[in-house]
Amino acid sequence: MKGDLVKFVTKCYDPELSQLVIPDRGKIPVDAASIERIWGLPRGQMKVAYEVEPDVVRLFNEKFDIPTGPAPSVTEWCKMINDIGAVADDKFLSAWLVVVYSRFLAPTTSLKVSPRAYSSTLNPCEVLNSNVCQFVVDQLRLAFMGFGDKKNTICCCLFHLVVK
Structure with a gap:
């Protein structure tokens, strides 16, 4: 811009x-x-969960084979999404939503994805019931x-x- x-x-x-x-x-x-x-x-009824929850971070690390430690860079994360392939399942959608939250809806100055986004993207079907508009x-x-x-x-x- x-x-x-x-x-x-x-x-x-x-x-x-x-x-x-x-x-x-x-x-x-x-x-x-x-x-x-x-x-x-989406402008649903549920508040967007946007905080670091250690249990959710652990689940994401397991789900996406992320080593324990700092969050991956956006570049690493996008490569991981690319490696998932053409399957548009919940795993792909969760990974894609992490980028959406980390870079568009609530961007930071960090070059890493935000673990705060994990909670709201763990179950991507619930995003439609969340008030993402109010979150922004x-x-x-x-x-x-x-x-x-x-x-x-x-x-x-x-x-x-x-x-x-």
Whole structure:
């Protein structure tokens, strides 16, 4: 994304009101409905589980033959997905969703996949019942709280703010 556009959008976003405030133009709400409308993400009843759970990390390590230690890099993870082959089963979908969460919905500055994504992707069929839209809104708000005061980077789905 163009740096100037990102800077403009980040200056316009108000995390307390969860809206874009465009000077002399008005306000645009950034809510679960807008996420659903623009991206078509699930807006189910269940909250997205997004925390490191040691038991789930162990299950993922076993399921994908990941050695104990730090999470794999995104490059290693994508190679593993490629090696799974053309079978679009739950294992493939779980692996693919880890990349979606780690790089699009709740990206970080790390080059590794996020073990926090494992809990929400362990059972990929449950994703449809999860409120992924509200998760994105919450991640945006969390990322912007304290931005500028303590940190110089924002790790969230900035794509939505730009498209919005």
